[in-house]
Amino acid sequence: MRVSDIGEFALIDRLAKIVSSEHPSVLVGIGDDTAVLEGGGEMLLLATVDAQVETVHFLREAITPQQLGRRALAVNLSDIAAMGGRGSVALVSLVLPRETEVAWLEHLYQGLREEAERWGVVVVGGNMARAPEHAVIDVCVLGWISRDELLLRAGARPGDLVLVTGTLGEAAAGLRLLQRADQAPASTVLLARLLTPTPRLPEAAVIAKSKRATAMIDLSDGLSSDLLHICQESRVGVRLWAERLPVTAAVQEVAHQCGETALDLALGGGEDFELCFTAPADTAETLARTVYDETGTPVTIIGEVLPQAAGHTLVLPGGEETVLKAKGWEHFKRNL
Ligand SMILES: [Mg+2]
Numbered sequence: 001m002r003v004s005d006i007g008e009f010a011l012i013d014r015l016a017k018i019v020s021s022e023h024p025s026v027l028v029g030i031g032d033d034t035a036v037l038e039g040g041g042e043m044l045l046l047a048t049v050d051a052q053v054e055t056v057h058f059l060r061e062a063i064t065p066q067q068l069g070r071r072a073l074a075v076n077l078s079d080i081a082a083m084g085g086r087g088s089v090a091l092v093s094l095v096l097p098r099e100t101e102v103a104w105l106e107h108l109y110q111g112l113r114e115e116a117e118r119w120g121v122v123v124v125g126g127n128m129a130r131a132p133e134h135a136v137i138d139v140c141v142l143g144w145i146s147r148d149e150l151l152l153r154a155g156a157r158p159g160d161l162v163l164v165t166g167t168l169g170e171a172a173a174g175l176r177l178l179q180r181a182d183q184a185p186a187s188t189v190l191l192a193r194l195l196t197p198t199p200r201l202p203e204a205a206v207i208a209k210s211k212r213a214t215a216m217i218d219l220s221d222g223l224s225s226d227l228l229h230i231c232q233e234s235r236v237g238v239r240l241w242a243e244r245l246p247v248t249a250a251v252q253e254v255a256h257q258c259g260e261t262a263l264d265l266a267l268g269g270g271e272d273f274e275l276c277f278t279a280p281a282d283t284a285e286t287l288a289r290t291v292y293d294e295t296g297t298p299v300t301i302i303g304e305v306l307p308q309a310a311g312h313t314l315v316l317p318g319g320e321e322t323v324l325k326a327k328g329w330e331h332f333k334r335n336l
Contacts, residue, residue: 031233032153033082033218036145044150046143048079051093054134062178065104067195068137069111075220076141077119077199078273082218083152084208085145086201087119092126095136108137119201149208156215156234156278162303163288165203165274167246168223169262170194172269173254190250197273202295207277212287216277222270225326227303228312230278237306239313240324246300267314268327278305 003011012030021029027044028036034048052058052072063071077087092112094105109123116123121141174194177187200218207213215234217226223245231238245266252262279287281304288299312324 027150028152033079034085034143036083036150036152039144042147043144044147046080046083046085046145047140048076048143049138049140050076050079051136051138053136063195064111065107066111066114069108069113070115070196071111072108072137072139073112073115073121073141074197074199075273076139077115077121077143077201078197078218078220080141080143081199081201081204081275082216083145084149084204084213084216085143086205087121087141087143089122089124089142090116091140092123093136093138093140094126094128095131095138096128097131097133097135100135119199145208149211151208151213151216151277153215153217153230153233154235156230156236156305157280158236158305158307159281160214160278160305161281161284161301162227162238162240162276162278162305163284163299164219164223164246164276164302165200165291165297165299166272167248167251167298168219168267168272168274169247169251169255169265169269171197171271171273172222172265173251175269175271176254176258176260176265190254194271197271199273200275200297203291203297203299204275206291206294207275207287210287210290212283213277213279216275219272219274219276220270222268222327223272223276224267224324225270227276228324228326230276231308231312234278234305235308237308237310237312238303238324239306239310239315239321240303241315243315243317244300244302246298246302264327 016030025038034046037045039045052068058068073090080087112123170190170193174190177190215230217230219226227238242263247262247266251265255262255265284301291297291299313321314324315321
């Protein structure tokens with residue numbers, strides 16, 4: 001049996017059984033966006049790691065080293081944001097072919113520093129090893145969250161509403177443009193969403209401090225896959241309203257040009273790094289408005305949490321209900 005036979009999530013299950021993360025200091029082990037550890041006091045320690053692999057996550061001709069440095073840190077900070085936390089320090093493991101240009105790496109580190117300074121994170125160490133062919137930039141981030149503000153994938157309850165920050169499908173639209181080498185000026189925003197994503201840390205802080213949200217995840221794989229993780233961990237069902245999904249005209253245009261729909265890109269595109277969270281129906285609108293007032297980022301109510309037996313449904317624009325399927329990114333199944 002090979003990893004491609006079982007896929008990323010079955011593989012995680014198998015490996016997690018071998019290294020049981022049960023320990024008094026581990027509040028959340030393998031299976032959420034970030035591990036949550038006792039920090040000795042009111043604050044809990046957050047730990048996450050995420051690699052950027054050449055030819056899988058990035059192509060050298062499509063991203064500048066500065067952008068790659070920013071991205072490598074930002075995707076980790078998004079996982080910290082998913083818990084409501086803030087980043088503190090980063091460790092960087094570089095696995096490099098011998099031919100790698102020093103200047104390329106220095107530019108990568110300038111990008112890393114830019115993103116780190118933006119969020120008050122310090123790069124405190126790392127590791128280097130030789131790669132046979134392609135570069136890997138693996139970043140580990142540690143962060144903190146107050147014990148009473150921690151948000152997990154588990155916690156959503158029937159009757160809650162589902163909310164999402166920002167807009168969906170822009171990174172996927174950016175990827176389509178990149179694949180077509182489209183240099184239209186309108187593509188700038190979409191490409192930026194793909195190449196230099198913004199972790200929703202301020203939004204996460206407002207959501208966590210409100211203590212109104214019940215579960216949260218960041219959208220790295222795609223809304224459908226990531227929302228189903230909340231459903232799985234919270235043991236609930238969901239009804240998602242396709243018409244409510246926040247997609248821009250630019251995403252609709254790219255989808256149209258590519259023979260896809262904006263709904264496809266919003267549900268399955270991935271890498272938007274928005275936050276998807278749940279909150280009781282009577283507080284969801286106030287929470288959405290608070291996030292917007294304090295950060296300028298719009299928040300949209302896109303669905304409702306149902307009992308687990310109700311399953312996972314998607315209400316199409318015409319009113320027809322279909323099964324909501326995980327269409328997001330999964331490693332070992334497909335690549336760029
Ligand atoms: Mg995540």
